[in-house]
Amino acid sequence: MFITQAFAQDAAAAPSAMGSGLEMLLLFAPLMVVWYFFLIRPQRQQMKKREETLSAIRRGDQVVMGGGIVAKVTKVIDDKELEVEIADGVKVRAMRQYVAEVRVKGEPVKTETAA
Numbered sequence: 001m002f003i004t005q006a007f008a009q010d011a012a013a014a015p016s017a018m019g020s021g022l023e024m025l026l027l028f029a030p031l032m033v034v035w036y037f038f039l040i041r042p043q044r045q046q047m048k049k050r051e052e053t054l055s056a057i058r059r060g061d062q063v064v065m066g067g068g069i070v071a072k073v074t075k076v077i078d079d080k081e082l083e084v085e086i087a088d089g090v091k092v093r094a095m096r097q098y099v100a101e102v103r104v105k106g107e108p109v110k111t112e113t114a115a
Contacts, residue, residue, distance in 0.1 A: 054096050057082065062104040065094060070103070 057063065061073045063084065071084035074091055082099070085091050 053102055054099060055079075057096065057099065057102060058105075060105075061102055063099045064101040064103060066098040066100050068100075 057073060057076065059073055059076060062070065063073060063082075064070055065084070069086055071086045071092075071094070073082050074085045075083035077083055077093065080096055082094050082096055083091055084094050
């Protein structure tokens, strides 16, 4: 016959597809867990903290805008916009999302008391 030993041994020695898939899963599962704890989870916590900081901006806070301009918040217009003073008498409207950093917290919000 014309069948050589190499062909006969090759067919019997082929690994099954299920074995290699299971091995891949065992290799990638710990990697995904490490990615979650070192990359994804801290980034989510940082984003949550930033959202809290941006939502807590009040009148009188000193902020640094995205372009590096230091400004003082003079008025909170709505959930997305602020009015900031970048120089004496120069007030501009800015989007809240472009605030890079809140440096100094301003005066607390005054509560009205009924007399």
